[in-house]
Structure formats: structure tokens, C-alpha cells
Amino acid sequence: DQQVKQNSPSLSVQEGRISILNCDYTNSMFDYFLWYKKYPAEGPTFLISISSIKDKNEDGRFTVFLNKSAKHLSLHIVPSQPGDSAVYFCAASVSGRLGSGTYKYIFGTGTRLKVLA
Amino acid sequence: GAGVSQSPSNKVTEKGKDVELRCDPISGHTALYWYRQSLGQGLEFLIYFQGNSAPDKSGLPSDRFSAERTGGSVSTLTIQRTQQEDSAVYLCASSLVLGSLENTEAFFGQGTRLTVV
Numbered sequence: 001d002q003q004v005k006q007n008s009p010s011l012s013v014q015e016g017r018i019s020i021l022n023c024d025y026t027n028s029m030f031d032y033f034l035w036y037k038k039y040p041a042e043g044p045t046f047l048i049s050i051s052s053i054k055d056k057n058e059d060g061r062f063t064v065f066l067n068k069s070a071k072h073l074s075l076h077i078v079p080s081q082p083g084d085s086a087v088y089f090c091a092a093s094v095s096g097r098l099g100s101g102t103y104k105y106i107f108g109t110g111t112r113l114k115v116l117a
Numbered sequence: 118g119a120g121v122s123q124s125p126s127n128k129v130t131e132k133g134k135d136v137e138l139r140c141d142p143i144s145g146h147t148a149l150y151w152y153r154q155s156l157g158q159g160l161e162f163l164i165y166f167q168g169n170s171a172p173d174k175s176g177l178p179s180d181r182f183s184a185e186r187t188g189g190s191v192s193t194l195t196i197q198r199t200q201q202e203d204s205a206v207y208l209c210a211s212s213l214v215l216g217s218l219e220n221t222e223a224f225f226g227q228g229t230r231l232t233v234v
């Protein structure tokens with residue numbers, strides 16, 4: 001059972017335009033969400049996160065939006081740059097303060113972003 | 118250390134042999150995670166440690182897989198009697214104390230690429 005889903009395996013965007021990566025989740029207990037970027041032969045690198053008490057978090061060119069009612073989050077990159085070309089993973093977890101326990105991060109299958117120069 | 122360190126970077130082993138993969142987490146991080154990424158797949162959770170204990174081993178694929186952590190620091194993932202389907206990139210991550218009021222992200226190592234021939 002895939003609790004975190006990234007339904008688009010790949011996305012191509014022109015340099016300077018906006019990239020929008022989407023993620024859906026099924027477990028309503030998730031209350032902390034993260035985006036990671038992964039280059040080939042490297043480990044994932046943390047990009048940005050959002051707690052369920054917010055619906056938007058912004059860090060430079062990266063903005064994450066959370067729609068709890070739809071169980072959907074998205075990552076916006078604007079403007080997109082060729083160096084942003086990578087695989088992007090969304091992840092979700094249940095925070096410790098809810099006391100539910102396992103604290104593990106559940107990852108989606110990733111979206112490969114290609115930014116065209 | 119400055120980041121999560123994994124060794125070896127690459128491991129080629131014969132089917133049926135045992136392998137040990139090592140992870141040195143970021144100093145002070147009490148939570149440690151093992152994930153694996155098979156070709157074309159997402160990040161699959163294997164096990165996580167809080168200190169030296171493993172509250173969640175639910176992701177270990179079979180009893181051929183085991184992991185331990187000593188001194189609240191270094192962790193070893195052992196795969197006995199390796200099979201070709203064990204071939205994957207094994208990723209280790211660590212994060213700060215869980216259960217605090219602040220959510221924290223996990224930091225990943227570069228991974229160990231395991232090839233079983």
C-alpha cells in the first residue's frame with residue numbers, strides 16, 4: 001500500500017519557467033512533509049519541509065504548499081534552473097508529539113525533473 | 118563528523134555470501150534510518166533506530182536482513198546469504214532527537230551500491 005504517491009515519473013520544464021511537482025498521501029496521521037532532491041550517485045538532499053499547521057512554506061526559489069483536506073502537497077520551483085534537474089522525492093512522517101510512534105519517513109517514488117536550457 | 122558517512126561506496130558480492138554495510142551518522146543524532154532504492158524505484162524503508170534500540174523493523178524484507186547500532190552511533194546492516202534481488206543502493210540517514218516539539222529533517226549519506234552477481 002503506497003501511502004505517499006508521486007504520480008508523475010517525469011517532468012520537463014523550460015529554464016526560467018515554474019516547475020510544479022505534486023505528491024498525494026493517504027494517511028491522515030501524517031503531519032510533517034518534506035521534499036528531497038537526488039542527483040545520480042548521491043544521497044538525497046533535504047530541500048524544504050512543512051508542518052501540517054501551515055499551508056505554505058517558502059525558501060528562496062522553493063515553495064511547498066499543503067492542502068490537508070485533499071491530502072496533497074506540491075513543490076513549486078521558480079524560476080527553474082538547469083541545475084535543478086534531478087529526481088525529487090516527497091516524504092511524510094508522523095511527528096513525535098502525536099505519540100503514535102514509528103517516526104519513520106515514508107517516501108514517494110520520485111519525479112525526475114529536467115530543466116531545459 | 119560533518120555528514121552521514123557510509124562504507125563501502127560500492128560492493129560487489131557473489132550470491133550466497135554475507136555482506137555488512139556501515140553507517141556513521143551525524144554526531145549527536147539519536148535517530149538513524151536505513152532505506153534502500155532498487156533500480157527505478159523509490160526509497161523503501163527498512164529499519165530505524167532510536168539510540169541503540171530499533172522500535173520499527175517492519176521494512177526488513179526477510180530474516181536474512183538484520184541491523185544493529187552500538188554506542189548510539191555507528192550502525193551496521195547485515196545481509197546474509199545474499200540474493201540477486203538484494204541488489205540496490207542502501208541509504209542511511211540520521212536526524213535529531215525525536216519526540217521534541219520541533220520536527221526535523223533526516224540527512225542522508227551517499228549510499229552503498231550493492232551488486233549481487
